[in-house]
Amino acid sequence: MSGERSGAGDGADKWPLDLEGVTETVVTTRGPNGRWNAAALGVHAPTSEEGAAPTARTFGNTRTRRNFAREAGGYVHFTDDPLLFVEAALSVREQDDPVLPETGAWVRVDVERVDAETSDGTRVETWSLDAAESAVVEEQVPRFDRGRAAVVEATVAASRLDVPAFDTETLHERLDFFGETARTCGGARVHEALDRLQELVSWRDRGE
Amino acid sequence: MSGERSGAGDGADKWPLDLEGVTETVVTTRGPNGRWNAAALGVHAPTSEEGAAPTARTFGNTRTRRNFAREAGGYVHFTDDPLLFVEAALSVREQDDPVLPETGAWVRVDVERVDAETSDGTRVETWSLDAAESAVVEEQVPRFDRGRAAVVEATVAASRLDVPAFDTETLHERLDFFGETARTCGGARVHEALDRLQELVSWRDRGE
Incomplete structure (x- = not known):
């Protein structure tokens, strides 16, 4: 360290x-x-x-x-x-x-x-x-990573699903968009995070 | 260097x-x-x-x-x-x-x-x-910065405004969301970037 x-x-x-x-x-x-x-x-x-x-x-x-x-x-x-x-x-x-x-x-x-x-x-x-x-502990070369950012945005949206002030349909649309961005732009760690998020929030279940 | x-x-x-x-x-x-x-x-x-x-x-x-x-x-x-x-x-x-x-x-x-x-x-x-x-040239402590990420997403959306395969209304909704996120979460450099983006794309003009 x-x-x-x-x-x-x-x-x-x-x-x-x-x-x-x-x-x-x-x-x-x-x-x-x-x-x-x-x-x-x-x-x-x-x-x-x-x-x-x-x-x-x-x-x-x-x-x-x-x-x-x-x-x-x-x-x-x-x-x-x-x-x-x-x-x-x-x-x-x-x-x-x-x-x-x-x-x-x-x-x-x-x-x-x-x-x-x-x-x-x-x-x-x-x-x-x-x-x-x-x-x-560790420094890195700065970069723009849409996959990592998409996981953060999806997490923010997911954490608002139970808050009455936010519209559920809008949050689901955001989850869909960021989920797709994370799948398309992300590497292995982003995909792992997305899998875990889907497990914790189950937003894929809405149409089922 | x-x-x-x-x-x-x-x-x-x-x-x-x-x-x-x-x-x-x-x-x-x-x-x-x-x-x-x-x-x-x-x-x-x-x-x-x-x-x-x-x-x-x-x-x-x-x-x-x-x-x-x-x-x-x-x-x-x-x-x-x-x-x-x-x-x-x-x-x-x-x-x-x-x-x-x-x-x-x-x-x-x-x-x-x-x-x-x-x-x-x-x-x-x-x-x-x-x-x-x-x-x-320079390394940094890694961090999550929603403001910077929002500028990237807004830029991606803006660059698709003239591409027929993308729905203009959906892109404008994304620009509004990411513009708001960048304003709320961003510091001075993010606000400067957002001002420049709005200058280059003029998405604020659509209702005027």
Whole structure:
């Protein structure tokens, strides 16, 4: 493992990349059973306000929300592994260690709830993420990969299937489009992730 | 510039990353005016056939097709820069040097036409890409970025607007969805790319 960054000072320099917009990450948080639960987490770049930290939102009373509230921290992982993302977002995945093996870089964060509101019946809480420690595990040549991106979009659509505010037919159309894109453009790992997603969501069943 | 790879031997070890599925790249090819034209190019990982090279297809009599046929080569660039991708795919961008400044890695390839067919009235030619030389310019922590991915998908949809085989209304719906995703999830560079795309395609005009 290379590029460990820790020590005192402002947490901003401990993020292992320049955040911009929203980055889809996988966070691990420690549950009451002592095991680390992996879940998808969209990390928002800090606002231009000086000293502002990145933020993330939890939707409803998820494991991540409960663990954030109790433990006030977690490990944010940057990755482009589509199978990890599907499992983190749509299934319960736990392990004994906080750091996931499929990660490109991780950041241990201290979290604090900075906002809460109820939107369409769902409790949305906003958390600030203050980097306490981080490590770069593996860097890569940057690239555009439609297959991996399609798995992320399909996962986002799938995670909204049970949310009343979203139209089910529209979500199914998106799942079909992204499923086709992932099959056409993806390699072996993308196909594995797509198979797992279809297993977890069963959207192929709708016409049967 | 680090990681130059060249010399004799099989070209497979000169690709600066493991190809899988289709990777969206930007290729520069030398035109009759001596300048290098940038265009989008989907690079397909080699088949399992031993010694097979990656391939790419050209659709219609594009600059890339004509330059490939005349020069038998070009420079493939791996990047995640959304503005470069939009301009390469949807406008004419030329420069004096073969290597683009926004690249994470480049590969000089020797190309050979290995297949040609006509599909829905469009001449589709398949080219093998044999790596002759490459360099890694900059590596990054891998991440999922819905904003950047949305710009790529919007660009793909925009590039099909004039192709009769695709339904215009469906393409506009996709442009709306990906435009919204790029606005919501993207940072400054994604917004810049989206502005440029809207300038080049004018899809906002349809209801006006």
